[in-house]
Amino acid sequence: MTWSIDITPLNDLKKHEVGGDCWCNPELNEDGVWIHNSLDNRELTEGKPHA
Ligand SMILES: [Zn+2]
Numbered sequence: 130m131t132w133s134i135d136i137t138p139l140n141d142l143k144k145h146e147v148g149g150d151c152w153c154n155p156e157l158n159e160d161g162v163w164i165h166n167s168l169d170n171r172e173l174t175e176g177k178p179h180a
Pocket residue numbers: 137145146151152153154155165166
């Protein structure tokens with residue numbers, strides 16, 4: 130079973146998709162975590178595990 134974690138900016142102006150198909154062009158780090166980019170380059174504040 131595989132699952133990933135998405136780190137997305139909290140309350141960003143635009144809703145993020147999970148995984149690599151997001152508009153923000155997220156980066157998959159070595160731990161298998163998708164690091165999303167905020168619309169206004171704020172600090173990342175939230176991690177959401179998902180199946
Ligand atoms: Zn995103």
